[in-house]
Amino acid sequence: MNYLPCIEVQSHPGMDVSASIIWLHGLGADGSDFVPVVRELKLPADVNVRFIFPNAPAIPVTINDGYVMPAWYDIFELALDRKIDATQLRANAEKIHALINREIERGVASEKIYIAGFSQGGAVAYEAALSYAKPLGGLLALSTYFATNASVQEHPANKNIPIFIQHGAGDFVVDEVLGQRACRELSDRGYKVKYQTYNMDHTVCAEQVDDIRAWLLERL
16 A cells, blocks of 8 residues: 555654544645644643654645645635645545554554644545544644535544634635635534634644644543
């Protein structure tokens, strides 16, 4: 199996792994982008999480004049209802499924596997988590949008997945209206969604990390 190249970090190296989080970066970044969050979450010693930070493939990105950069899918138009290559997005969601399957093979129950994604990575996280055929622990959507809302093949195994959407009130890259729209669309379908906004732009703040920690500890 050809897995996406990943950076792996444990919150407490040398201890048995109790849960896994697969965390997807944004456009133009790489797996190292969110590695510092492992330390910032300050998870307790009795919770050893394996953090998996996959690297997106390098592809030409239309909105950046075809420049080749790490991207989960091509973006053709950066409007509010942006036009994207949904085929590429779904293909990478399947690669995230492969990483989930590998964690299960390593002995982590599917209910203890979480999917997180920032910006473009969050769009893939929505697709990957909601279409996965076994129940997952949760979905964390950071400063992102539900790109495949109209086409995702939702699996009933994750109809009760906890979803935490976080967004910056001053986000100039992914307008907060898109985060609010995703929350509304998912809630209308019966999903359990928590929504939190922060006084920030297209980034991550300390208050947000504290909220992620609390949300994870409720479940871990």
